[in-house]
Amino acid sequence: MALQSLNLCVLTVSDSRTPANDTSGDYLANALVEAGHRLHERALQPDDKYLLRAVVSRWIADAAVDGILVTGGTGFTGRDSTPEALLPLLDKVMDGFGEIFRAISFAEIGTSAMQSRAFAGLANGTFVFCLPGSTSACRTGWENLIRAQMDGCTKPCNLVALRPRLKE
Numbered sequence: 612m613a614l615q616s617l618n619l620c621v622l623t624v625s626d627s628r629t630p631a632n633d634t635s636g637d638y639l640a641n642a643l644v645e646a647g648h649r650l651h652e653r654a655l656q657p658d659d660k661y662l663l664r665a666v667v668s669r670w671i672a673d674a675a676v677d678g679i680l681v682t683g684g685t686g687f688t689g690r691d692s693t694p695e696a697l698l699p700l701l702d703k704v705m706d707g708f709g710e711i712f713r714a715i716s717f718a719e720i721g722t723s724a725m726q727s728r729a730f731a732g733l734a735n736g737t738f739v740f741c742l743p744g745s746t747s748a749c750r751t752g753w754e755n756l757i758r759a760q761m762d763g764c765t766k767p768c769n770l771v772a773l774r775p776r777l778k779e
């Protein structure tokens with residue numbers, strides 16, 4: 612199967628970042644375009660679970676959106692609410708994503724990896740990947756996990772090949 616160009620959205624969750632200093636969102640937006648996909652929409656929202664749900668709900672309801680990359684809000688501080696906001700929207704959780712992400716992160720940053728609550732899943736036939744807010748964590752997630760699974764050429768299997776059957 613050849614590369615299928617997907618429509619992907621990027622959401623940065625942060626109380627402190629702005630469009631001028633959103634290096635993690637910039638990285639993900641540039642990386643997905645470099646991989647042959649289209650940046651459908653990009654947003655930056657404060658760490659408020661209701662605002663996050665509103666943006667992501669709109670995207671998962673849009674039939675033109677194939678996937679969503681979220682960066683930020685996956686830690687343990689009082690304001691980190693991405694899992695609480697978005698896990699209820701998922702139809703299926705991709706448990707292996709968070710497990711593998713933390714295993715790769717452990718090799719990179721040691722035991723600090725256990726503080727990550729990175730996760731992924733499927734909502735209304737749309738892939739949702741939630742990564743920590745650091746640019747290095749976004750690079751780890753994209754380069755080691757997401758990019759290959761968003762490429763129909765990845766063997767033995769990839770998420771792109773499943774797209775026609777996601778709403779069965």
